[in-house]
Amino acid sequence: MWTFVRIVIAGLLVVQGTAAFADCTRPRPAFSIPEGGSAGEKDLVAANTALTEFGTKVRDYLYCLNGETSQKSVGKEQAAREELAKAYVAAYNEAANELKGLAACYNTQREIFKSTGGGTKPKAADCSSYVAAAANQVPSAGTPTTTELTVESSGRTTEIPGGGSWLFYLARDIRPRRCSAQQAAEECLYRAIHVRNDSDETLECKGEITYAGTDNKGQHTATSQLLITSRGTYLLMDGLAKQGIDAETFDAQCKVRPKLPPLETPANCKYEVVKPVSIADYYPEAAQDAGEEGPVVVEFSLSGKAAKPTDIRAVSSSMYPHLDEAAVKAVGDMVMSSSCGKARYRLKLSFQLQQ
Numbered sequence: 125m126w127t128f129v130r131i132v133i134a135g136l137l138v139v140q141g142t143a144a145f146a147d148c149t150r151p152r153p154a155f156s157i158p159e160g161g162s163a164g165e166k167d168l169v170a171a172n173t174a175l176t177e178f179g180t181k182v183r184d185y186l187y188c189l190n191g192e193t194s195q196k197s198v199g200k201e202q203a204a205r206e207e208l209a210k211a212y213v214a215a216y217n218e219a220a221n222e223l224k225g226l227a228a229c230y231n232t233q234r235e236i237f238k239s240t241g242g243g244t245k246p247k248a249a250d251c252s253s254y255v256a257a258a259a260n261q262v263p264s265a266g267t268p269t270t271t272e273l274t275v276e277s278s279g280r281t282t283e284i285p286g287g288g289s290w291l292f293y294l295a296r297d298i299r300p301r302r303c304s305a306q307q308a309a310e311e312c313l314y315r316a317i318h319v320r321n322d323s324d325e326t327l328e329c330k331g332e333i334t335y336a337g338t339d340n341k342g343q344h345t346a347t348s349q350l351l352i353t354s355r356g357t358y359l360l361m362d363g364l365a366k367q368g369i370d371a372e373t374f375d376a377q378c379k380v381r382p383k384l385p386p387l388e389t390p391a392n393c394k395y396e397v398v399k400p401v402s403i404a405d406y407y408p409e410a411a412q413d414a415g416e417e418g419p420v421v422v423e424f425s426l427s428g429k430a431a432k433p434t435d436i437r438a439v440s441s442s443m444y445p446h447l448d449e450a451a452v453k454a455v456g457d458m459v460m461s462s463s464c465g466k467a468r469y470r471l472k473l474s475f476q477l478q479q
Contacts, residue, residue, distance in 0.1 A: 276315065428462050
């Protein structure tokens with residue numbers, strides 16, 4: 125059984141203008157979704173993996189727009205912000221709807237495969253109608269189609285030895301939104317800490333927001349952590365608090381993650397995955413509900429012949445123990461072969477809630 129990680133388009137909506145998109149290149153899918161009646165299990169697993177990777181690129185693109193907007197919208201007049209909002213909505217929706225449409229297309233083909241048993245000569249499915257349906261989907265009542273954010277306060281900029289720097293800032297809603305479906309009459313403000321990494325280093329970051337009261341979950345201080353890769357703007361944490369409850373303090377602490385030492389395995393030694401698995405099947409439900417995401421680098425040994433890996437361990441953590449454990453289990457359930465005798469290899473697995 126394999127299930128594509130659920131698509132969630134939320135929490136990233138900010139105004140943005142076409143002129144501010146210069147450094148944000150929209151990703152395009154370089155893969156196709158196979159027809160469920162013509163494809164085998166391996167074909168659908170490969171499409172699942174490609175779709176997950178594409179979702180990560182789309183998320184990074186939206187984060188890029190998010191970061192540039194928060195920086196460039198400071199001091200803009202209301203009329204200018206409204207013009208930027210129109211341009212942003214179009215750019216955001218085009219990327220998000222393409223991802224949602226491809227995910228819906230994949231899910232349909234997966235169900236067709238389950239009911240027909242698939243085939244051995246995969247053909248590409250026509251997913252254009254699914255993308256169009258996502259674009260024409262009407263949002264539910266009370267759901268905003270865009271939310272303007274403003275930079276509430278800027279944090280410090282920290283230089284990184286060897287080159288580059290990172291900075292952080294607190295952004296919030298310009299207009300209040302509904303606190304939740306259960307609290308329809310109450311209005312909240314959304315706040316988020318963003319970290320911009322202007323280096324080639326990977327950062328381990330932790331953030332916190334302390335409120336003059338409590339947030340929508342009853343917390344006086346909300347915390348989060350995230351592994352941040354090179355060069356980009358990333359959402360470190362976010363939350364809702366009732367209108368009138370201000371953020372008293374906010375902070376982000378990041379440190380450079382040490383690079384892994386090189387393996388002693390000769391460069392001509394390669395491995396092949398004989399029996400893949402769907403990483404989504406190993407994503408712990410509790411981790412998904414908690415919004416835990418991140419990449420895990422797993423190291424393992426292969427004997428040469430097709431077999432399950434041995435001596436498996438996570439050598440680069442996602443910062444979430446449950447995800448690290450899930451990655452080790454996923455690799456342990458694969459079957460791989462190696463072109464050499466006993467040798468060590470590494471594989472990066474990413475657990476990602478699609479944005």
